[in-house]
Amino acid sequence: MGLLAFELAYWQQTVIKMLVVAVAVPGAAFVLGYVFLFKMLSFMQSRLGPMEAGPYGTLQLIADGVKFLQKEDILPDRADRFVFKAAPAVVLISTFLLFVVIPAGPNAIVEDLGVGIFFALAVSSLSVLGVLMAGWASANKFSLMGGLRATGQLIAYELPLVLAVVGVVIQAGTLSMQGIVNAQSGGEIFGWGGLGNPFLLTQFLGLVIFMIAVQAELTQVPFDMPVAESELVGGYHVEYTGFRFLFFFMGEFGTAFAFAAIAATLFLGGWALPDSWGVSGTAMHVLGPIILVAKVMILSFFVFWVRFTYPRFREDQLQQLAWKVLIPLSLVNIVATGILKVAF
Amino acid sequence: MIRLPSVDATDERAESADPEAESAEPDERREAVVAGFAEEFGEQLVGSHIEPDREVWVRVAADAWRAAGEYARHHLRCRYFEFLAAIDWMPSPFGRSMDAEVDNAAKEPEPAAVQATPRNTGATGGETRFQVFARVAHVHDHDYWGVVLKADVGDGPDDLTIDSWVPVYAGANWHEREAWEMYGIEFTGHPGLRHLYLPSGFEGRPLRKDFPLLPRIVKPWPGIVDVEAMPGEETDVVKGDDRSSDEADQPEDSDQ
Amino acid sequence: MTALTDSQKLAYVASQAADARVNVELETEGMTLNIGPQHPATHGTLRIIVRLDGELVAGADPVMGYMHRGYEKLTEVRSYPQITTLINRIDWLGSFANEVPFILAAEQLMEIEAPVRARWIRTILHEMSRIANVTLFLGDMGVQLGALTPVFFAFRDREHVLNQIEAVTGGRFHPNFDRIGGLKDDLPKGWIADTKQTMERVRTFCDEVEDLLMGNEIFEARTRGIGIIPPDVGLQFGLSGANIRASGIDWDLRRDNNIGLAYDELDWKVWTHPDGDSFARYWVRLQETREATKIIDQLCDGLPSGPVMAKVPRIIKVPAGEAHVCTENPLGEMAYYLVSQGDLVPFRVKIKSASFNNLSITPWLLKGVYVPDVITILASLYFILGDLDR
Numbered sequence: 008m009g010l011l012a013f014e015l016a017y018w019q020q021t022v023i024k025m026l027v028v029a030v031a032v033p034g035a036a037f038v039l040g041y042v043f044l045f046k047m048l049s050f051m052q053s054r055l056g057p058m059e060a061g062p063y064g065t066l067q068l069i070a071d072g073v074k075f076l077q078k079e080d081i082l083p084d085r086a087d088r089f090v091f092k093a094a095p096a097v098v099l100i101s102t103f104l105l106f107v108v109i110p111a112g113p114n115a116i117v118e119d120l121g122v123g124i125f126f127a128l129a130v131s132s133l134s135v136l137g138v139l140m141a142g143w144a145s146a147n148k149f150s151l152m153g154g155l156r157a158t159g160q161l162i163a164y165e166l167p168l169v170l171a172v173v174g175v176v177i178q179a180g181t182l183s184m185q186g187i188v189n190a191q192s193g194g195e196i197f198g199w200g201g202l203g204n205p206f207l208l209t210q211f212l213g214l215v216i217f218m219i220a221v222q223a224e225l226t227q228v229p230f231d232m233p234v235a236e237s238e239l240v241g242g243y244h245v246e247y248t249g250f251r252f253l254f255f256f257m258g259e260f261g262t263a264f265a266f267a268a269i270a271a272t273l274f275l276g277g278w279a280l281p282d283s284w285g286v287s288g289t290a291m292h293v294l295g296p297i298i299l300v301a302k303v304m305i306l307s308f309f310v311f312w313v314r315f316t317y318p319r320f321r322e323d324q325l326q327q328l329a330w331k332v333l334i335p336l337s338l339v340n341i342v343a344t345g346i347l348k349v350a351f
Numbered sequence: 352m353i354r355l356p357s358v359d360a361t362d363e364r365a366e367s368a369d370p371e372a373e374s375a376e377p378d379e380r381r382e383a384v385v386a387g388f389a390e391e392f393g394e395q396l397v398g399s400h401i402e403p404d405r406e407v408w409v410r411v412a413a414d415a416w417r418a419a420g421e422y423a424r425h426h427l428r429c430r431y432f433e434f435l436a437a438i439d440w441m442p443s444p445f446g447r448s449m450d451a452e453v454d455n456a457a458k459e460p461e462p463a464a465v466q467a468t469p470r471n472t473g474a475t476g477g478e479t480r481f482q483v484f485a486r487v488a489h490v491h492d493h494d495y496w497g498v499v500l501k502a503d504v505g506d507g508p509d510d511l512t513i514d515s516w517v518p519v520y521a522g523a524n525w526h527e528r529e530a531w532e533m534y535g536i537e538f539t540g541h542p543g544l545r546h547l548y549l550p551s552g553f554e555g556r557p558l559r560k561d562f563p564l565l566p567r568i569v570k571p572w573p574g575i576v577d578v579e580a581m582p583g584e585e586t587d588v589v590k591g592d593d594r595s596s597d598e599a600d601q602p603e604d605s606d607q
Numbered sequence: 608m609t610a611l612t613d614s615q616k617l618a619y620v621a622s623q624a625a626d627a628r629v630n631v632e633l634e635t636e637g638m639t640l641n642i643g644p645q646h647p648a649t650h651g652t653l654r655i656i657v658r659l660d661g662e663l664v665a666g667a668d669p670v671m672g673y674m675h676r677g678y679e680k681l682t683e684v685r686s687y688p689q690i691t692t693l694i695n696r697i698d699w700l701g702s703f704a705n706e707v708p709f710i711l712a713a714e715q716l717m718e719i720e721a722p723v724r725a726r727w728i729r730t731i732l733h734e735m736s737r738i739a740n741v742t743l744f745l746g747d748m749g750v751q752l753g754a755l756t757p758v759f760f761a762f763r764d765r766e767h768v769l770n771q772i773e774a775v776t777g778g779r780f781h782p783n784f785d786r787i788g789g790l791k792d793d794l795p796k797g798w799i800a801d802t803k804q805t806m807e808r809v810r811t812f813c814d815e816v817e818d819l820l821m822g823n824e825i826f827e828a829r830t831r832g833i834g835i836i837p838p839d840v841g842l843q844f845g846l847s848g849a850n851i852r853a854s855g856i857d858w859d860l861r862r863d864n865n866i867g868l869a870y871d872e873l874d875w876k877v878w879t880h881p882d883g884d885s886f887a888r889y890w891v892r893l894q895e896t897r898e899a900t901k902i903i904d905q906l907c908d909g910l911p912s913g914p915v916m917a918k919v920p921r922i923i924k925v926p927a928g929e930a931h932v933c934t935e936n937p938l939g940e941m942a943y944y945l946v947s948q949g950d951l952v953p954f955r956v957k958i959k960s961a962s963f964n965n966l967s968i969t970p971w972l973l974k975g976v977y978v979p980d981v982i983t984i985l986a987s988l989y990f991i992l993g994d995l996d997r
Contacts, residue, residue: 052759148640228753229825237751238982318825319753321979406931430842434959474929495863522844525967548672558680
């Protein structure tokens, strides 16, 4: 990583990378939590939301975070203690790992893996393990049902998530995240390069399927049965208090940010501007992250808009949607993309 | 709005002419109901009472209790089950539990007629201490009318059994559980008489009149004290009592 | 008669056999899940013991009484004016509506009739309680299904209705305003105009909720065909109000048995739905809320003048007798069976509350549904804990 002009030693680079990711996850959770959960939700429900802590309530999440840290760490009597304690960490680790492969500028990527998108989808599945651990270790029937529901749901939606990406990979011809970004910024639409070639245009179906699957991966409404308050009280995190609950919260919102960033990278051209605009590579070091965050906010807006508007599915209806609608559609998408790729 | 033969009631009845004018018009539908019951049950129909355009009461023998329900449901098309409950006609040995001093003072001008009158057992009378009563209604075709069915239960407070209505109206299940736990009436044929409201180890039958309302016994209730004086009306028993004790300390216009 | 009982027996045997078959085939150990007494879906302290086979409900047994306050006992030691304070707390979202049938029953025994104006104002407040109660259902149903937003709209607009109730009675939740022989007070100045505005708001709210939920595919998928109550079963279990009207029974006590209220003189409609499922119950309640606003508008327009209190003795003694009065309350039919022995206090008051009957169908209804549907069905049956436990 050559974020700076001079070369750093390997250990120095590693420390900086760790710091960046360590700040990115809570920061992302903070931004999404404040902008969407607190403010947008409130405005949609004709209320103001938090207004007291900080200017316009901006510091409310910090106050909440501090509150969580102060709370007693309660372990259920018959919980499997080690697993119970480890579960939030597993969930959070998967979020941290997601941020590793998201590019935010020409060089601003923690590790530009050759199989970047494959890696991202693989580590995102890790959170299932944490959820199942939490559900099982809590020794609570509601938790267990929540954990099992989450597992069933995440496995079902893993598939359309991956399949929706395949179309993009076929078009870009690479698994590397930077490669996908470059393929879009350098692409041409029938010989016209004014916008590059964001895969949004050719892979719109893929984007829709991807975002629906993301919604399910994040266990957001309308796919929030694992945590359904009115049914399972809180699902797999019903027994968690204090900072362990905070971990789940950060994991949820951090993952939301990460997935929105991945979707922005895959379908909206990521951090890059079209090559034909002629913006210099140096300027992109600064502009890239801003562009990426702007796209992330747009996509997150849709994620949260749906979340606050829709009722939730039932477990069997959710499985039907995944297996009978999304997976066939994404398979059709792959076939169509493949044929067109060969044809053009 | 039925009138029972008690001291107060007969007095007032003479004064008001309205109810007699009302009852002059026969209520054909409700009379047909009573006639139907009389035909079906003969001697087992113990009593009936019609309040024109309001209500009809039918009292049957305990043996015919379930049959009466079936008759109402299938022949009278009273498909709607409203409620089933019980009543304890014994006058409460604890009075009204309003025995604070002020309450007794307010009671003074009235003769203790209530206790003196013979036991009054409702619209269709009753021989036993406990009765069950239920109301079912016809709700179809914009034509609403109901019938209150009653039956005497048992001999003593320990031997109260009557047929369950659950096979007739499934909804009677919870109502009978409630009647069982509150009065101790056994419903034969009920799928499971368990406590409904009270904890499962509860002893006693709370709605029986001889079950004391303990808070009232532990601490006298101020009772009728809060009947306010009408404006301009000063001679109040309660106020008279208060004035003698309290107002000596306070000048009258201190708050105003 | 016998033919019917035979067929019932056959159906019972068949269902038992089916149960046994299922058990043999699957051979899984069931799980017992306690929903409640502290569960968000129970609106308070109801406990439902659900036996589960996977996510399928094999049996459900509601356990109540966590809030039983023994009103039937307490009424026996309280004078009639004191009792209205108690019964306000039965259905606490539509408190005024609880007072009406009791007062009417006492008036019937005393042969007192409230003045016309009092009757009209009673009807206005009765309908306002309905709106205050049912708007919350319209929002809460969304919450139970996972849609958070409608309930905030419900609370926002219900506030205006409560303000109007408060302006008349001085109480937002427990008005305690109805008196034997009339009402405590007349309406305050300017109230009619405010009320009409409020009704306009409520109608807007109904439109908003309809936009938000009714056309939504997920909402329909979650409610259509869920918890179907056939009309005959519903009547057997004593379901009333919107629950039975959603099963196609065209029965409304306001129209069919109007005692002492002003519904006869108005132009309004009873809504029914043939389906009998959760969606139908929601739909009927939504239409009824709209209808209630129209009723209130008409009442405000035609409000007669005159006194609001008839002449009643200062110390109320109710002559001996039995009276039964039922009215169409927000949750369904509410009835008081009042037995008086001519005393200052009633001899026996049987309180027939709507939720008790409405919920008594749950063991029958919840068999064989999924866990999420338990929540849908409970929400759509709509009960208030105070109304259930009394």
